[in-house]
Every structure is written in structure tokens, then in C-alpha cells.
Amino acid sequence: LFAAPVEFLKGVVAMKGLPPADRIEVCFAGRSNVGKSSLINALTNRRNLARASNTPGRTQEINYFTTQDGPYLVDLPGYGFAQAPVAVVAKWQALLKEYLSGRATLRRAFVLVDTRHGIKSVDEEILTLLDRSAVTFQVVMTKSDKVSAQEREKVLAQVRQALSKHPAAYPEIVLTSSEKGEGIETLRAIIAGLD
């Protein structure tokens, strides 16, 4: 699935711009700066396929990437970005909600959570939305290289506890580092196994 080059298809700012629902897709959601674009780059072995940046709020569109004979990979705008203008935030949130609840071919939403921070209240809002939309979601911890083994366990316990309240949660949590490559192969296998 990831052997052939993954290509950028299009950036979408409204539901009517979504590509035809002619195959399944997985999306990457998470707080601004959590590492969504970096994870897509790591999965696809492309340094700059999805634009990663130090500036929170870099990804402002729903970006579609095509895999060979596999699902679309969908990079979502980050949420919880305090510095963004209110009107912009409202627009993103509306689009995010519409997308998460209205895309029939969405097979799994990967919700990215920073291994240093665990699940925050803004994440809870998305998890609740996913429960309501009956979209199976799976938590992917990011930036695992930034924490000690001990801290990791602590945060994982917090995340497990939070997930126990969400019926749409897939129980396996994937720990990743886009920087060091941890968990990337595992996540590729999960995506390749969806149908």
C-alpha cells in the first residue's frame, strides 16, 4: 500500500469539494501541532508531502492523499488552536463536524494525542462527536520520543481511562514517533488491513 508513491490529490475547504466517495478513507484528527502532517509524511516516506510546521494551525484545509489501491489518507485541520481568529475557528469546526459526521466512506478516524499531554477537553469534544457519528476511532499517541518510559505509562493510563467512556473507541492505542519511526510500521499495517 505504501510502497507505491502516495500523492497529494486536493485540499478541500467545503463539503462540496470532497472527492467522489469511490473508495474508503482514513483521517488524521488532533489538536493543532500534535503532529498529524508529520505522521502522514512518516507513513508515506515523504519528507514534505503533507506540510508540517512549527506554526500551529498550518493545515487549514482537508487535504486528500491517494494511496495505490488503498484508502485515501485525509489530513485534517487541527483544533484547539487558541491564537486563530474566532471566525476562522468557527469555520474549521463546522467543516470538521460536517466531515466527521457526514462522510460515509470514512472507515476510521485516527485521533492523535501528544504523548506528553494526554487527552484534553478539546479532544473529548471530538471523541464525543465521533461516538455520535458512529465513526470508529483509534488513538495514536505522537512524539513518543519526547517522553520517558515512566511518563509514557502514566499518560497511557490516562488515555485508557478516558477511552473507556467512548463506545466508538477502538481499544488498541498506537504509540508513534514520526521522528524516530516508532509505531509507523504498525500503523501502516492497521491501515492496510481496513476494508
Ligand code: GTP
Ligand atoms: P497543524 O497542521 O497546525 O494542525 O499541525 P500538525 O498536527 O499537522 O503538526 P505538524 O506535523 O505540523 O508538527 C508540529 C510540530 O511537531 C513540528 O515542528 C514537527 O516537527 C513536530 N513533530 C511532529 N511529530 C514529531 C515527533 O514524532 N517527534 C518530535 N520530536 N517532533 C515531532
Ligand code: MG
Ligand atoms: Mg498539519
